[in-house]
Amino acid sequence: MSGKPLLSVKDLWVEYEADEAVVHAVNGISFELEEGQTIGLVGETGAGKTTTALSILRLLPANIGFIRRGSIEFEGKNLLELKEGELLSYRGKQISMIFQDPMTSLNPVIPVGDQVAEMFRLHNEEKLPKTEIDQRVDELFELVGIPKVRKSEFPHQFSGGMKQRAVIAIALACRPKLLIADEPTTALDVTIQAQVLDMMDGLKKKFGTAMIMITHDLGVVAETCDIVAVMYAGEIVEMGTVYDIFEGKVHHPYTEGLFGSIPSMDSHEKRLKPIEGLMPDPSSLPSGCKFSPRCPYCQDICKREEPSVRCMGSHSVRCRFVDMEGAV
Amino acid sequence: MSKYILKRLLMMIPVILGMSFFIFVILEKAPGDPARIILGDKAPAEAVEELREEMGLNDPFLVRYINYIGDALRGDFGTSYRTHLPVFEEIMARFPTTLTLALGSIVLTVIIGVPIGVLSAVKQYSILDNATMAGALILASMPGFWLGTMLLLLFASKLHWLPATGAESWKSFILPCVALMASNMAMLVRMTRSNMLEVIRAEYITMARAKGASEKVVIFRHALRNALMPIITIIGMNLSSLLGGTMIIESVFALPGLGTLAITAVRSKDIPLVMAEVIFIALLAGFINLFVDVLYAYIDPRLKSQYVSRKRARRAAR
Numbered sequence: 001m002s003g004k005p006l007l008s009v010k011d012l013w014v015e016y017e018a019d020e021a022v023v024h025a026v027n028g029i030s031f032e033l034e035e036g037q038t039i040g041l042v043g044e045t046g047a048g049k050t051t052t053a054l055s056i057l058r059l060l061p062a063n064i065g066f067i068r069r070g071s072i073e074f075e076g077k078n079l080l081e082l083k084e085g086e087l088l089s090y091r092g093k094q095i096s097m098i099f100q101d102p103m104t105s106l107n108p109v110i111p112v113g114d115q116v117a118e119m120f121r122l123h124n125e126e127k128l129p130k131t132e133i134d135q136r137v138d139e140l141f142e143l144v145g146i147p148k149v150r151k152s153e154f155p156h157q158f159s160g161g162m163k164q165r166a167v168i169a170i171a172l173a174c175r176p177k178l179l180i181a182d183e184p185t186t187a188l189d190v191t192i193q194a195q196v197l198d199m200m201d202g203l204k205k206k207f208g209t210a211m212i213m214i215t216h217d218l219g220v221v222a223e224t225c226d227i228v229a230v231m232y233a234g235e236i237v238e239m240g241t242v243y244d245i246f247e248g249k250v251h252h253p254y255t256e257g258l259f260g261s262i263p264s265m266d267s268h269e270k271r272l273k274p275i276e277g278l279m280p281d282p283s284s285l286p287s288g289c290k291f292s293p294r295c296p297y298c299q300d301i302c303k304r305e306e307p308s309v310r311c312m313g314s315h316s317v318r319c320r321f322v323d324m325e326g327a328v
Numbered sequence: 329m330s331k332y333i334l335k336r337l338l339m340m341i342p343v344i345l346g347m348s349f350f351i352f353v354i355l356e357k358a359p360g361d362p363a364r365i366i367l368g369d370k371a372p373a374e375a376v377e378e379l380r381e382e383m384g385l386n387d388p389f390l391v392r393y394i395n396y397i398g399d400a401l402r403g404d405f406g407t408s409y410r411t412h413l414p415v416f417e418e419i420m421a422r423f424p425t426t427l428t429l430a431l432g433s434i435v436l437t438v439i440i441g442v443p444i445g446v447l448s449a450v451k452q453y454s455i456l457d458n459a460t461m462a463g464a465l466i467l468a469s470m471p472g473f474w475l476g477t478m479l480l481l482l483f484a485s486k487l488h489w490l491p492a493t494g495a496e497s498w499k500s501f502i503l504p505c506v507a508l509m510a511s512n513m514a515m516l517v518r519m520t521r522s523n524m525l526e527v528i529r530a531e532y533i534t535m536a537r538a539k540g541a542s543e544k545v546v547i548f549r550h551a552l553r554n555a556l557m558p559i560i561t562i563i564g565m566n567l568s569s570l571l572g573g574t575m576i577i578e579s580v581f582a583l584p585g586l587g588t589l590a591i592t593a594v595r596s597k598d599i600p601l602v603m604a605e606v607i608f609i610a611l612l613a614g615f616i617n618l619f620v621d622v623l624y625a626y627i628d629p630r631l632k633s634q635y636v637s638r639k640r641a642r643r644a645a646r
């Protein structure tokens with residue numbers, strides 16, 4: 001990897017303060033993303049994927065979610081130091097997000113076309129007239145495959161797949177440099193999933209958009225991602241190129257568990273395998289390695305001391321027992 | 329939509345008929361002979377009997393009811409036993425006062441209550457929010473008649489800032505409006521706040537923020553309309569109960585409105601006046617509810633398309 005990264009997340013710590021308990025949702029993650037690249041964030045539910053995404057746009061729920069430490073640099077600017085007003089030109093325009101649930105991410109009382117047009121109105125530096133905006137909305141509808149006659153309809157008149165397309169249209173409207181897609185296909189049925197992914201891939205190539213792809217689906221990761229980060233209990237336990245993750249010999253025990261018997265890129269293994277035990281409660285994380293209670297290779301030292309990260313080239317694993325030259 | 333409105337209007341007919349019949353029965357069973365009341369205690373029994381015959385009071389109950397409805401349908405609601413003026417005129421003379429009081433208080437409730445509720449939600453847990461919630465709790469626990477009396481004592485009797493009775497100028501309406509709206513407004517503020525808080529947490533609001541919308545746009549364009557929907561129902565319900573509230577407040581402030589008129593009418597067993605008032609108020613409440621429902625459908629596209637799609641489905645079936 002060379003050149004200046006588009007996005008650089010360094011040592012990010014995020015907490016939620018929910019009645020009494022403090023939820024340690026993200027605990028010191030770092031990653032970089034270059035222009036046009038796609039990083040996949042995978043991991044069990046509650047691993048902190050959505051929290052990471054929301055932190056980048058500084059959209060954590062007010063008074064509840066707090067970024068405690070770290071920096072998030074976008075084109076060299078630390079987003080965490082920007083004032084609310086300055087952020088507005090980043091949100092939607094430079095960085096946009098597709099939310100986890102398309103069913104609830106459209107406003108029920110505003111026509112869908114209007115919600116798409118709003119993107120152009122909010123970021124209208126070119127002072128486009130209304131007719132031009134209408135034109136662009138039509139183009140976008142065509143692009144994502146919704147008949148443009150339906151733009152005056154309301155979200156409840158759209159099917160799930162169409163809502164998802166509308167949400168994607170909104171996210172792509174201003175041709176962002178970075179697109180964060182939080183499980184863009186889990187709410188959809190299988191046939192539509194494939195269509196939507198194809199469409200996103202096409203659009204990504206067309207506009208050269210970098211992407212953070214959050215998903216549970218290994219097939220999606222293998223198809224769309226350049227880099228993969230495996231998250232567990234708010235940490236990145238393993239990160240590398242798709243090749244490192246799918247074809248590499250050395251893995252974090254968690255990744256091994258997730259992938260079952262390490263699938264290869266062309267295997268038919270599509271879904272993550274469940275692992276024995278539960279992820280620790282993020283409001284009371286275990287000391288030492290956070291995966292130790294579920295780890296088949298766990299030793300006493302794992303329970304006492306935080307593991308260090310071991311690297312080889314682009315591949316890094318957060319486990320003291322992996323030998324990047326050989327096996328676990 | 330117009331079909332729906334028509335249906336609702338037609339549905340009001342049996343409601344009004346039922347109501348009027350019910351009241352007619354109650355008035356029939358209530359003690360006191362109208363003829364005797366008109367002529368006074370000292371009138372001879374023959375004169376009373378003569379008048380009863382003349383007024384048709386000796387006809388069977390059902391005949392009298394049907395006659396009454398027949399006349400009413402022709403626009404003749406009879407004359408007041410007490411003043412001998414046409415009942416319709418009496419009501420129309422009093423209606424503006426009640427309307428001013430009710431509309432004034434509901435409009436004020438909304439234009440003051442909704443913004444305060446929104447502000448309170450947006451600044452949740454701030455001093456302003458806490459103060460508002462405490463204020464709302466206090467207001468909500470004060471009954472209108474008590475608050476009215478206290479206001480009277482303070483602003484009219486002690487300070488002489490505002491008139492205590494009558495409806496001569498707009499100033500006379502200030503205290504009654506305040507007394508009438510206090511608890512409603514407290515409820516509206518709390519409803520607006522809690523709805524707004526709920527809506528603000530919805531994913532489409534986070535989405536609106538992610539689009540780069542400013543806080544103002546997020547609140548007013550994206551959140552408010554969604555938060556207002558249940559509030560409109562509440563306002564509608566308030567409007568109907570407000571008609572009851574005006575009766576009490578009008579008596580406290582001796583305002584010449586429908587409420588005081590109704591109370592005098594009942595006391596003097598002025599049957600035509602009571603009947604006409606009840607029908608009038610029932611119609612009014614019916615129209616208010618219809619108006620609120622239509623407004624609701626207008627604001628919530630999900631409801632509007634329900635009417636439309638029902639129509640479409642019916643057309644398709646033909």
Ligand SMILES: Nc1ncnc2c1ncn2[C@@H]1O[C@H](COP(=O)(O)OP(=O)(O)OP(=O)(O)O)[C@@H](O)[C@H]1O
Pocket residue numbers: 016017018023024025043044045046047048049050051052061064065100282
């Ligand atoms: N608003 C909130 N208040 C309190 N805790 C929260 C809040 N949002 C998330 N959390 C907690 O933070 C942790 C990380 O949540 P996050 O939504 O980032 O997980 P995720 O990886 O996106 O999971 P999923 O795959 O289910 O979407 C979880 O333990 C969750 O319970």
Ligand SMILES: [Mg+2]
Pocket residue numbers: 049050051100182
């Ligand atoms: Mg999530």
